[in-house]
Amino acid sequence: MGKGKVGLVMALVLVSFVISTSSSDEEQMSSSSSSSSSSSLFNHVGSSLLFQVHGNVYPTGYYNVTMYIGQPARPYFLDLDTGSDLTWLQCDAPCVRCVEAPHPLYRPSNDLVPCEDPICASLHAPGHHNCEDPAQCDYELEYADGGSSLGVLVKDAFAFNYTNGQRLNPRLALGCGYNQVPGASYHPLDGILGLGKGKSSIVSQLHSQKLIRNVVGHCLSGGGGGFLFFGDDLYDSSRVVWTSMSSDYTKYYSPGVAELFFGGETTGLKNLPVVFDSGSSYTYLNRVTYQTLTSIMKKELSAKSLKEAPEDETLPLCWKGRRPFKNVHDVKKCFKTLALSFTDGKTRTLFELNPEAYLIISNKGNVCLGILNGAEVGLQDLNVIGAISMQDRLVIFDNEKQMIGWMPTNCDQIPKSKAMNT
């Protein structure tokens, strides 16, 4: 069923309630950049990493970032995934089972990450970290779309440019995946760029080497493409809507529990645990919430000129108009704005989903609901905000301050910098 990849690593659900050891740590660099009353959206301090993003929600179904890895550095196209931690490449270890990829398989360095390394431990559920061979770290990842990757952790050089033009070549742990089973939404890429908050993520590693502030952000354009960054000097913090990051999940970026609003009115659905996941093209709600929302929508639409189009199998729920639609703009007046409301102490923050944030136009010209039933992909109670609902805004995961923020942004306009990673 699950069309559109769900990037969440299911194995991690088992460990998701372990209290996270706080990483908001020693470094007390104040966020002085936000106090400069800059009128421009972006500052140019220069210690961030900025990447160009390619792809779209539909029809491509993923966003891809190029990383240069190895010595000499070679390019790899990776699936941008804030719903999992480990970055891995299809790898010639030799490869037992690899799927077709845009580049030749990665040849691993012989710098193996030992089993007792904390990064290795972080990839295993507590009590399941057995070191049969202490010299190496074996891992297995399972994704919610049924796909999986089996491999071994190695360290290798990554080539990056800071936004001030300076180069850096840190050695970082990555997965050499030599046995992959493609999931329901197989993507023809070289691997996955894991940007979750776990220890193995690239950003956590760059942070522990004191090369970057532990902040990840992305801006995915509704028209396709966009940008990704690590660090905190490419946005004006005072313009961002912030809410605190829940510590209930050790891996996922979660703003906690939400109440769902439809057209400005509550649906009565509350206490919905929510996580952000750029590796999931679509948004998923738990069974009850999905059913309630779709029945409200169907009732609303029955009075409009839209008819259900079960013959369109692009997504589970599509509607046909009098004539085919070209883009969501043609039909948005028939749909209301949804909102997830998060309570942070006494403050309430809203994550609004206008029709563009939950609808797509299929190749048959019908409008389809980009919100799916998570029960059908095994997500149980978890509600996942996928890429579709994060488009055309900056979404920032600040692991230093333990905050998640968002603001409407034109993602086609890449922040000015001396250098970026394209």
Ligand SMILES: *[C@@H]1O[C@H](CO)[C@@H](O)[C@H](O)[C@H]1NC(C)=O
């Ligand atoms: C990934 O992005 C690169 C540019 O960085 C682009 O040339 C390439 O076509 C994209 N690959 C896929 C498979 O989408």
Ligand SMILES: *[C@@H]1O[C@H](CO)[C@@H](O)[C@H](O)[C@H]1NC(C)=O
């Ligand atoms: C970094 O910048 C240099 C010089 O502009 C360029 O040749 C190189 O490809 C860039 N590296 C990356 C990873 O984009």
